[in-house]
Amino acid sequence: MDFPQIAKQLIEKLGGKENISGVAHCSTRLRLVLNDDSKANKEAIEQIEGVKGQFAVAGQYQIIFGAGTVNKVHAAMTEILGLGDMTKSDIANLSAEKQNFLQRLVKGLADIFVPIIPAIVAGGLLMGLANVFTAQGLFIDGKSLIDAYPNLSDLAAMINTFANAPFVYLPILLAFSASRKFGGNPFLGAALGMLMVHPDLLNGWGFSAASLSGNIPYWDILGFHIEKVGYQGSVLPVLAATWILAKLENTFRKVIPSVLDNLLTPLLALFITGILTFTFVGPITHKLGFLIGDGLTWLYDTTGFIGGAIFGALYAPIVITGMHQTFIAIETQLLADMAHTGGTFIFPIAAMSNVAQGAACLGVMFLIKDAKVRGIALPSGISALLGITEPAMFGVNLKYRYPFIAAMIGSGVSSAFIAFFNAKAQALGAAGLPGIISIKPDSIAVYCIGMLISFVVTFSITLLLGMRAKRKAN
Template identity: 65%
Template sequence: MDYKGIAQETLAALGGKENVAAAAHCATRLRLVLNDESIVDQAKLDSMEAVKGTFSTGGQFQIIFGSGTVNSVYKEFAQLSELSEMSTKDVKDAGTKKLNPLQRFVKLLSDIFVPIIPAIVAGGLLMGLNNLLTAEDLFISGKSVIEAYPGMADLAALINTFANAAFVFLPILIGFSATQRFGGNPYLGAALGMLMVHPDLLNGWGYGGALVNGEIPVWKIFGYEIEKIGYQGTVLPVLAASYILAKIETSLRKVVPSALDNLLTPLLTIFVTGILTFTLVGPVTRAAGNLLSDGIIWLYDTTGFIGGAVFGLLYAPVVITGMHHSLIAVETQLLADIAKTGGSFIFAIAAMSNIAQGAATLAVLATTKDSKLKGTSSAAGISALLGITEPAMFGINLKMRYPFIGAIIGAGAASAFVTFFKVKAVALGAAGLPGIISIKPGAIVSYIIGMAIAFAVAFITTIILAKREAKKEGRSAGKSAAA
């Protein structure tokens, strides 16, 4: 490959080096911040054989080159654009400046939760494995696996312990990640999270029962009572507390003498934040989190399959804006409080949307005669079925429009079905074909049928729309020839 030639052609299509404010690369994509995206020659980029697709999100313009290729192209591109070596974080920071306040808030949530997703996914999938072992009638009529084979009972108990760890100690994970994002010391954030789940506190999941029985333990300090309640599995309390901790720490470092900084700043930061957490921030945000969860459950239970269809139709447009990252916080709370919520319905709807996007892209593969488009759509379609939709959605469906319409119709139909049958996930995972292991055992068959509906409706609708599009183009060509 002529990597220098590819870089030169790419830079020219982007409007020259004057239009490139920042550049970096990840495993497959060139990530750019452009001064003016409107001057990009999209047609030229689309015609380049090395370019597998492009999309714009979160203030970044991203060009998909593929694994290996992108490294060599970036090396030449950086020299031509006269940009120094930058990390993807540098590019993210530069792109953030171009976002509006709502987009910045969504990106903030994304920056906090995306790094901890692997831990939550690991715990969630282990929870799914435990459910497979303990669910009755799934593999053996009238029995669970551990009832049929008692020797596996302790294995299931071991897996359950491993699975629960990430959710029981969730405030530690969030405290570390959130405090780091807010500009504080992440280890102080982790210490705050540990404080919020300390074994001396009443377990947060037992709060309701203790409240009914009037058995809530308290600290009595100068005649004032502070409830000794833990925050296991919570999201909002630790987010708010981490923000306060980061601000207190950074403020103290400005006024505490450097000789005493390492001694006084951590001490005062943890002590003041801890007091505020248990007296004010924790109780208020716990109530707000409960209201949020109850509201989502009420909406899900009240609107039924109609609400599910609307959510399914809107999910992909929400992904385009990047606001789907804000749903991670909601999903985490639903899964952390699974005894009350029964799991996450958001995951099932996201999976239907991803399958539909993949099906629409594969319909393009089946109908197009363009060899480059065939190669791109085959890889992108399979990727979407496995839960990664960006190449399919941004590289194919949105550009051609009609596949995107076919995809959201398929997503709406399938989402109505899985909502009607109360399909919920007990874990985060790849929202697509591999997501089967994340679904409640009793709902796996309905999940598979839902995926089949999403694929069939999206695929058939896209083919119908493709034929209509071809007829339109034929009529337009005929008129041009006549003229």
């Protein structure tokens, strides 16, 4: 490939240098911020060598090249444009100026939760490993591994401790990440997170039992009873408290003389936020968080396969809008309160949708004889089966429409199946074939059958719709 030539063609078809205000790349896509998206010649861009697809989302114009190619195209473009190195964060901040309130909200949640996903994934997968030792009948009829081999009990207990750590101290991770997003000092945010899980407080997971027995500890201050309750595994209280902390910190830095700034600003910001957290903000948002989690779990359990079918069919269109980023916050809450919720139902449905996108893409490869299309469809389809759907969705399925429709149907059918059997995940991860390690042990068989249904139904419908489209064209 002649990468400088590809870069020149791209710049020309994107409306020229003056229309490009930023460019960066991820593992497969070139991410650009254009001053005017309408100046991009989509048809001409599709014909440029190496281009596997394109789409505009959240203020960014993204062009799919694939791993190993995109970085070379990016290097050639930045040299011509003279923009220098820009990160994905730089592009995200630049594109935020073009976003509406809802898009900015989604981006904000993603910016907070995406950095902590590795910790949540590690904790969830370790929890799955711990469950292998304790699950009854998984390997031995009527017994768990530690029942059959008691010498493994300490190993299981140690793994369980490792697994629980990210969820017990989730407020610290969240507060650190959220403070950075809200413009505050992330270490001051971490201190607030530590305050919310201090060992002197009643463990947040023991609140319900203490409430029923009437044994909730409290501080008696000036006649006010302030509950001494921790916020282990909480999401909304931490986000709300951290936002207040960041606003107070920035306000104090503006009004307090610089000579006293480092002394008084953190003191006042943390003290006032702490008071507000335990008196008003924490109790209210804690209850709200439980209501959201309980509401979603109730909706999933009550609507059963119908709700699963609707969510599964609509998951891919939600991904196109970028709204799926908000699911990270919801899933984190569901996983943090797993003893109550049983895990997250969103992850398995996302996997059904991703497998369907992969199956549709592979169906296109069988139908269309064009070498370029087949060259894009095969790796994109495999990538989607492994959990990365952008090349398949934007490079093939949406382009021809009928594969995308087939994928929605296949995802809906398979999601109805797994919802009927109440399949849930105990961790986040790659939503596709590798996602099996994130699924609860008692849901693994249902998950695997669901993926098979998703693939077969989608692939078959893609072939049927594709042959019908060919007949109409002829």
